Amino acid sequence: MKILNGRELAGFIKERQARQVRSSRQRLGRAPKLLIIRDSDNPVILKYVGLKIRYGEDIGVEVEDFCAKNSEEIAAKIREANSDDEVDGIILQLPIVEKEKTDELCGLIASEKDVDGLSGKSEYDSATATAINWLLAGYDIKLEGRKIAIVGRGKLVGAPLYKMFKNSGLDASLFHRGSDLTKLNQYDIIITATGVPGLILNDMVRAGAVIVDAGTASEGGVLKGDVSNEVRERKDLGGITPIVGGVGPLTIAALFEHVIQND
Numbered sequence: 516m517k518i519l520n521g522r523e524l525a526g527f528i529k530e531r532q533a534r535q536v537r538s539s540r541q542r543l544g545r546a547p548k549l550l551i552i553r554d555s556d557n558p559v560i561l562k563y564v565g566l567k568i569r570y571g572e573d574i575g576v577e578v579e580d581f582c583a584k585n586s587e588e589i590a591a592k593i594r595e596a597n598s599d600d601e602v603d604g605i606i607l608q609l610p611i612v613e614k615e616k617t618d619e620l621c622g623l624i625a626s627e628k629d630v631d632g633l634s635g636k637s638e639y640d641s642a643t644a645t646a647i648n649w650l651l652a653g654y655d656i657k658l659e660g661r662k663i664a665i666v667g668r669g670k671l672v673g674a675p676l677y678k679m680f681k682n683s684g685l686d687a688s689l690f691h692r693g694s695d696l697t698k699l700n701q702y703d704i705i706i707t708a709t710g711v712p713g714l715i716l717n718d719m720v721r722a723g724a725v726i727v728d729a730g731t732a733s734e735g736g737v738l739k740g741d742v743s744n745e746v747r748e749r750k751d752l753g754g755i756t757p758i759v760g761g762v763g764p765l766t767i768a769a770l771f772e773h774v775i776q777n778d
Contacts, residue, residue, distance in 0.1 A: 604630035629775035641675035646765035672708035
């Protein structure tokens with residue numbers, strides 16, 4: 516069974532980005548800058564913010580981690596960064612405490628600085644959707660002529676990926692947690708991103724299927740994916756991402772790709 520290791524692919528991308536950043540510094544006289552805004556010290560959020568900070572350090576991009584007290588402070592920081600010529604990208608790290616304000620706050624981010632692709636008017640595709648495309652292409656997994664299931668319709672992964680695939684003329688279907696997931700065994704490629712540990716069970720997956728598990732949750736401080744252990748133990752799959760090091764590293768690479776393009 517093929518392990519779809521995004522970390523390996525991200526390593527090649529990182530080397531190229533570091534060269535681009537060195538060139539940008541010479542041209543602009545400064546490093547590109549990414550602003551991350553969050554309102555929580557949740558361990559999962561801190562983990563992903565930390566990964567972005569380290570990635571930025573590795574390629575020479577400045578990363579500012581700003582923790583806001585409330586949605587009003589988030590909005591003020593976004594407006595300030597929108598008008599700051601030295602900020603090349605803005606990320607609102609999700610989820611935020613006031614989840615009902617997510618769309619409103621993402622919508623405040625200037626389109627040219629929305630490197631996560633969440634504002635609805637961004638110049639860039641969703642970073643996670645881009646990462647999944649990179650991952651599948653990197654392992655030469657063909658999408659044309661194959662049935663693709665996307666489980667989860669969230670703002671970060673499911674909704675933008677479904678839109679991307681449909682716009683490309685691919686045979687993609689969108690499922691959510693209330694759907695009949697037993698029908699997944701009719702699909703060649705399953706991409707899941709619900710954050711519900713163990714949601715994808717053995718009888719939902721046909722032999723030879725390719726699985727991209729972009730779901731992330733924490734149970735007792737341990738990161739879990741959407742795919743059950745029974746599925747992960749199978750030898751008859753066409754490929755599967757690891758719990759850690761699958762889509763995540765490439766998502767970060769895609770975010771920084773957008774920052775670099777915008778400097």
